[in-house]
Amino acid sequence: MSIDDKHALEGLQKLDPQTIGAVYDQYFSEVYRYVLYRVGDQTLAEDIASDVFVRLLESAQSGRTPQTNLKGWLIGTASHVVADHFRKKYRHPEEEILDSMPDLAPGIAAEVDQREQNNVVNAAYAKLTDEQQQALALRFGQGYSLEETAAIMKKNVNAVKALQFRALAALQREIGEVNYE
C-alpha cells in the first residue's frame, strides 16, 4: 500500500471531511466507469459507484481496511456490488438492460449502425460469466494491465491470460461475424 493510501485511510478512519472528499474526487470517475461498463446504465452506475465509497468509509470505521491498494479495493468492491445487483435482478427481473444502455460511442456518421453494433455487443457481453465480464471490464473498459487486473481479481497473471482468452472467445461467439476494424 502506498504512503498516500495509508494517509488516506487514516483520514477516512478519523472521518476527516477533506480526506474523504479527496479520496472521492480521486477515484469516483474510475469506479463509475468500471460500474458503467458492467451494468450499462448511467443512473445505476452512479448509485452503485457512490455506494462503494460509503462502504469504504464504513469499512475503515470497523477496522476492515483495504488489504491491497485503495483503487484495487474500490474496484473489487464495485465488482461485488455489481454481482449482488445482478443476483437480485435475476430473482426479480424488471427490464432489459439494452433498453437503458446509452449510446456509448455516439458517432456523427453511421450512427444507426453504431447503435446496432453496440446493442449486439451489449447483449453478447451480458451473456458472459461474471468473471469474464469482470476481466473484459478491467482490461478493455478500464485499460488496466494484465498485472493490475490480476491483482484486483486476486488471481495470478496466467489465470487472467486464460480468462481473457475465454472471455473474448465467448464474446466473439455471441457477436458472430462482425468486422470492427
Add this chain to the structure above:
Amino acid sequence: MNNLYDLLEICLQELENGADVKTVLARYPESADELRPLLMASIAARKRTSAQIPSPEAIRRGRAKLLQRAAEIREARIAPRKRMIPLFQRLAISFTLTATFLLSGTGLVGASSSALPGQKLYPVKRGWEDVRLLLTFNEDKRNSLEQEIESERLQEVDELLAEAEHLQVDFFGVFTSKDGAIYVSNVQTIFPVGTQLPIEGDMLHVAGWTTDKGYVEVSSFEVLQGALISSTPKPISTPTPVNDEETPPTQPIYNSGENDGQPTEEDTNVEITPVPTDVHKDDGKDKNEKDDINKNESESESESHNKDEVEKHNQSNDKKSRESLPRFLFCGKTI
C-alpha cells in the same frame, strides 16, 4: 494452448499501441486464424464504452451522500443519543397517539405517507412519525428510523422545489459547496450574505423557504455537533411571523458561499449577486431597505429579543408551526 494465451496478450498489447489487426496477424501467420476472431472481439469490447465520465451532478450527489454518512457516523460517535422523555411518559404518549391514529382509521396514515408540507394530511404524517419514534425503544432501530425520517424531509424539500412551491421547511443535511453553489445534502441553498458559513461536511439543521427557482432560502441554521445541539436553530435574521403562505419572512440578502461567509463592504450595498444570480431581483430595492433595517436591528437589539420572537413565532397557533418544529429528530432531542 499456453502459447496461444501468451500470443493473444502480445497481440492485444500491439493493438493497444496502435497497430492494426492485419499487421499484427501477419507476424503470427500460423496462429492467425485462431487469433483473428479474438482480436476482433477485443476491439468490440474496447469500443463498447468510450471514455465515459460521470455528470457533475452525479459527482456532487455522491459526494454529498458520502459526507452525510461521515457526519452521521461522527455524530453517533460523539454523542450517544439520549432520550429526552422518560420511559413512562413515552409509553403513555405512545398509547394515546396510537389510539388516536387507530380510531381515526388505518387508511389515514397510509394516505398521509406521501403528503407534503402545506397539505391537510401532512400533520398526520408527522404525527405518525413521532408515534413510530416513541414506540421504538431499540437504540439501533431508533437511529435508523431517525435517519429514514431525515431522508423523508429531504425528499419532501426536493418535491416542493420540483413543484416550485413557496413553503416553510426544515431539514437536516450535510453542508457542501461546489462551483460556488451551496448544498445541504442534495438541496441547493442560499444563505444570507454575511452569514458565517459552516465548514464542508458539517451536519446542519436548516430552516428556510422553498422557492420557485430550485433552491431553499435559508432563514436559520444550526451546526449539529453531538452534545452541543441547541434546542432551536440559530436565527440569522429576525423572522416575520407567518400568517400567509404566500408571504415569505423578512428576506435577508443571500450568500452563495463565494465570499466564504465573510461580510464585505458590498454587503451593505446589496450588490452581491447570490447564486442563482436572479434571486430577488424584482424586489431588490425593498430588500435593501429590509436588510438595512435587519442589520440595524440585529446590531442594536439584544440576541434575546431575536430568541423571543422566534419562540413567539414557533408557539403561534398557526397550523404550519407543526412543520417548523421538527420534533424528536436527531440525537433524540426535541428541537
